[in-house]
Amino acid sequence: MTVDTKKSTIKEQTIFNHKGHIIKTEDREINIIARVEEPLIVVLGNVLSSEECDELIKLSKDKMQRSKIGATRDINEIRTSSSMFFQENENEIITKIEKRISSIMNIPIEHGDGIQILKYAPSQEYKAHFDFFSKISNTSKNNRISTLIMYLNDVEQGGETIFPKLNFSVSPQKGMAVYFEYFYTDTNVNELTLHGGAPVITGEKWVATQWMRRQKLR
Numbered sequence: 287m288t289v290d291t292k293k294s295t296i297k298e299q300t301i302f303n304h305k306g307h308i309i310k311t312e313d314r315e316i317n318i319i320a321r322v323e324e325p326l327i328v329v330l331g332n333v334l335s336s337e338e339c340d341e342l343i344k345l346s347k348d349k350m351q352r353s354k355i356g357a358t359r360d361i362n363e364i365r366t367s368s369s370m371f372f373q374e375n376e377n378e379i380i381t382k383i384e385k386r387i388s389s390i391m392n393i394p395i396e397h398g399d400g401i402q403i404l405k406y407a408p409s410q411e412y413k414a415h416f417d418f419f420s421k422i423s424n425t426s427k428n429n430r431i432s433t434l435i436m437y438l439n440d441v442e443q444g445g446e447t448i449f450p451k452l453n454f455s456v457s458p459q460k461g462m463a464v465y466f467e468y469f470y471t472d473t474n475v476n477e478l479t480l481h482g483g484a485p486v487i488t489g490e491k492w493v494a495t496q497w498m499r500r501q502k503l504r
């Protein structure tokens with residue numbers, strides 16, 4: 287008798303629908319550098335120009351506050367960085383970048399929480415977490431389904447985005463990004479997207495994060 291120990295080989299449908307090496311958006315060609323298939327994690331190059339990265343940092347610099355997480359919005363040791371949100375269409379550059387993000391993520395921008403800017407100083411980190419909300423939380427009714435983390439500067443040392451369950455890490459490089467999604471029917475696959483920002487050792491780390499929800503928010 288033969289026993290089929292092979293796990294199901296049927297891959298689940300993904301939101302990200304781009305094939306090949308390049309994503310052609312309205313105003314920029316994005317490079318697909320590397321991918322993990324399930325859960326889908328894609329490393330992207332040429333997402334933002336150097337000037338756009340500098341401009342995002344400049345526009346957010348004076349608005350950064352110690353990051354708050356969770357329903358109680360308490361200051362929490364899980365995330366020690368500072369942060370701020372841009373409103374949708376807040377200014378010309380945000381509108382332009384939001385259009386590009388929407389084509390990369392293959393979801394209308396109305397599904398997005400506003401772009402969030404995070405700044406980490408040396409020793410600051412974002413401990414391993416999920417970007418989706420737990421089932422018991424009210425926010426999970428319109429839960430997050432995908433994330434794009436864009437790196438706004440080169441970090442001298444440390445600050446990798448780490449996926450501990452996959453033994454996978456992404457080095458922050460100015461203008462590049464990492465995309466991942468957690469909209470799978472198999473919750474075990476979603477849970478493999480556990481990730482965090484490793485402590486910055488030297489220099490600063492600036493990122494812009496776009497989270498998308500299952501339904502429109504606006």
Ligand SMILES: O=C(O)CCC(=O)C(=O)O
Pocket residue numbers: 404412417433435445446447448481482483484493495
């Ligand atoms: O800073 C990083 O590399 C991770 C950021 C992150 O996990 C998030 O913004 O949800």
Ligand SMILES: [Fe+2]
Pocket residue numbers: 415416417481
């Ligand atoms: Fe995250």
